[in-house]
Amino acid sequence: xxxxxxxxxxxxxxxxxxxxxxxxxxxxxxxxxxxxxxxxxxxxxxxxxxxxxxxxxxxxxxxxxxxxxxxxxxxxxxxxxxxxxxxxxxxxxxxxxxxxxxxxxxxxxxxxxxxxxxxxxxxxxxxxxxxxxxxxxxxxxxxxxxxxxxxxxxxxxxxxxxxxxxxxxxxxxxxxxxxxxxxxxxxxxxxxxxxxxxxxxxxxxxxxxxxxxxxxxxxxxxxxxxxxxxxxxxxxxxxxxxxxxxxxxxxxxxxxxxxxxxxxxxxxxxxxxxxxxxxxxxxxxxxxxxxxxxxxxxxxxxxxxxxxxxxxxxxxxxxxxxxxxxxxxxxxxxxxxxxxxxxxxxxxxxxxxxxxxxxxxxxxxxxxxxxxxxxxxxxxxxxxxxxxxxxxxxxxxxxxxxxxx
Amino acid sequence: xxxxxxxxxxxxxxxxxxxxxxxxxxxxxxxxxxxxxxxxxxxxxxxxxxxxxxxxxxxxxxxxxxxxxxxxxxxxxxxxxxxxxxxxxxxxxxxxxxxxxxxxxxxxxxxxxxxxxxxxxxxxxxxxxxxxxxxxxxxxxxxxxxxxxxxxxxxxxxxx
Numbered sequence: 001x002x003x004x005x006x007x008x009x010x011x012x013x014x015x016x017x018x019x020x021x022x023x024x025x026x027x028x029x030x031x032x033x034x035x036x037x038x039x040x041x042x043x044x045x046x047x048x049x050x051x052x053x054x055x056x057x058x059x060x061x062x063x064x065x066x067x068x069x070x071x072x073x074x075x076x077x078x079x080x081x082x083x084x085x086x087x088x089x090x091x092x093x094x095x096x097x098x099x100x101x102x103x104x105x106x107x108x109x110x111x112x113x114x115x116x117x118x119x120x121x122x123x124x125x126x127x128x129x130x131x132x133x134x135x136x137x138x139x140x141x142x143x144x145x146x147x148x149x150x151x152x153x154x155x156x157x158x159x160x161x162x163x164x165x166x167x168x169x170x171x172x173x174x175x176x177x178x179x180x181x182x183x184x185x186x187x188x189x190x191x192x193x194x195x196x197x198x199x200x201x202x203x204x205x206x207x208x209x210x211x212x213x214x215x216x217x218x219x220x221x222x223x224x225x226x227x228x229x230x231x232x233x234x235x236x237x238x239x240x241x242x243x244x245x246x247x248x249x250x251x252x253x254x255x256x257x258x259x260x261x262x263x264x265x266x267x268x269x270x271x272x273x274x275x276x277x278x279x280x281x282x283x284x285x286x287x288x289x290x291x292x293x294x295x296x297x298x299x300x301x302x303x304x305x306x307x308x309x310x311x312x313x314x315x316x317x318x319x320x321x322x323x324x325x326x327x328x329x330x331x332x333x334x335x336x337x338x339x340x341x342x343x344x345x346x347x348x349x350x351x352x353x354x355x356x357x358x359x360x361x362x363x364x365x366x367x368x369x370x371x372x373x374x375x376x377x378x379x380x381x382x383x384x385x386x387x388x389x390x391x392x393x394x395x396x397x398x399x400x401x402x403x404x405x
Numbered sequence: 406x407x408x409x410x411x412x413x414x415x416x417x418x419x420x421x422x423x424x425x426x427x428x429x430x431x432x433x434x435x436x437x438x439x440x441x442x443x444x445x446x447x448x449x450x451x452x453x454x455x456x457x458x459x460x461x462x463x464x465x466x467x468x469x470x471x472x473x474x475x476x477x478x479x480x481x482x483x484x485x486x487x488x489x490x491x492x493x494x495x496x497x498x499x500x501x502x503x504x505x506x507x508x509x510x511x512x513x514x515x516x517x518x519x520x521x522x523x524x525x526x527x528x529x530x531x532x533x534x535x536x537x538x539x540x541x542x543x544x545x546x547x548x549x550x551x552x553x554x555x556x557x558x559x560x561x562x563x564x565x
Binding site: 333337365367404 | 427429430431432434458459460461462464465466467478480484487489491493510511512514515516519523533535536537538539540547548
């Protein structure tokens with residue numbers, strides 16, 4: 001057994017790992033194909049990159065995706081709207097609440113009941129969505145530090161994310177994939193004592209975020225690795241459909257929570273941080289990371305204000321039923337609907353086509369923010385070093401579940 | 406700006422061409438014929454009152470073999486003017502072909518590849534029209550209404 005040959009060299013074996021855009025015979029002198037992923041920690045999931053290099057310099061990056069394709073759209077057009085929500089969770093699994101919120105909002109608009117949702121339900125949605133936004137940014141920041149060699153940040157961020165996951169588990173029963181926000185309401189009201197514990201957590205978190213800023217963001221090594229790397233000009237970002245912290249990192253104050261003013265966000269006071277090019281050029285990897293950290297502070301502000309409302313104006317009530325508005329039968333009239341919402345990664349959109357005759361959509365398309373954001377990777381990494389490619393991937397903040405859907 | 410006004414603007418600039426309002430569309434929408442698509446989109450992209458600088462979403466849609474049509478739906482958004490527009494193009498299902506918008510919006514590159522992958526709609530002048538989510542040697546287009554998956558893929562049984 002020990003002496004048995006397990007692998008015989010054959011030139012054809014090199015062609016087995018399709019799809020490959022470039023062939024060895026097409027390359028110019030000194031160029032070479034380097035394959036990164038799909039099983040590589042710095043690609044943040046199952047992303048495969050075909051990198052054409054000339055020495056250390058990157059000539060072209062061809063991403064190959066689809067390793068995590070779970071046919072969301074096919075499932076969605078075979079299931080009633082309410083049964084699709086668990087599949088929506090599994091798209092962006094780091095920010096499931098935000099995706100659920102967008103999906104539920106879209107179906108509520110199709111049914112025309114979005115104005116009748118009780119205020120308490122909307123505030124609870126905002127609290128859990130912002131908690132999840134914090135958790136998602138924590139993973140982004142922690143793993144980005146790890147990509148660049150700062151291991152401390154990863155442990156710190158995972159430690160603080162654990163508190164959020166436990167809070168959300170307390171509310172919904174699940175740690176990551178919640179099925180908590182239902183069409184027209186919620187699975188359950190928040191558990192008794194949640195508001196106090198959540199406020200406690202928020203107060204605990206503030207000094208920790210300051211600590212993170214000192215250790216990672218302002219760290220000289222981190223600044224040297226990220227400043228002036230992967231610079232994304234604003235016009236190119238818009239042309240590529242980039243949204244979320246990436247777009248704001250390039251200096252545009254564009255946040256759908258403000259622009260579309262959906263849910264109860266117009267009643268809440270918060271800022272939209274934008275990149276200023278403090279450490280180098282505007283729109284580099286450092287700016288994007290800095291925007292994420294600042295958004296954590298803004299999320300904390302939103303949570304505080306929403307909790308204030310939940311304990312005073314829209315107090316817990318014995319008779320309050322979060323499922324009161326949940327429709328028994330979800331059959332929207334024939335229409336086209338595109339709904340979008342601000343997820344931690346950017347604009348998540350759902351396109352629905354209802355035919356008015358069935359409970360199942362004729363078509364449900366999900367626009368993944370990570371999918372669109374990832375498409376710019378070639379522009380950002382071209383001409384740089386291979387080490388910078390890792391910095392660029394981390395700063396895009398992709399979740400492969402949402403890229404492949 | 407309302408879709409009716411955009412329609413009047415388009416009819417003025419493209420005399421003799423038909424533009425139809427889509428009923429029950431949120432955001433508002435217009436139906437455009439496939440031949441005029443690139444010209445119309447270029448106009449929408451560059452006109453200073455409209456300036457649709459962001460192409461949010463490209464959706465493919467199959468109406469099934471009985472109807473014999475497919476659709477491609479573009480969701481446009483103008484950041485400076487805060488206008489939405491849904492542009493719908495109806496295609497023949499036998500040979501669905503449409504012009505690519507990569508020259509106007511770079512984001513169309515991947516999104517059109519996805520529509521090609523799922524529906525088999527061919528995009529003319531696309532620089533790199535390969536499958537994106539499915540393997541390159543997969544048979545058929547999964548989101549077509551009459552799709553039947555292949556029995557074996559590289560010796561593995563597909564149906565479970």
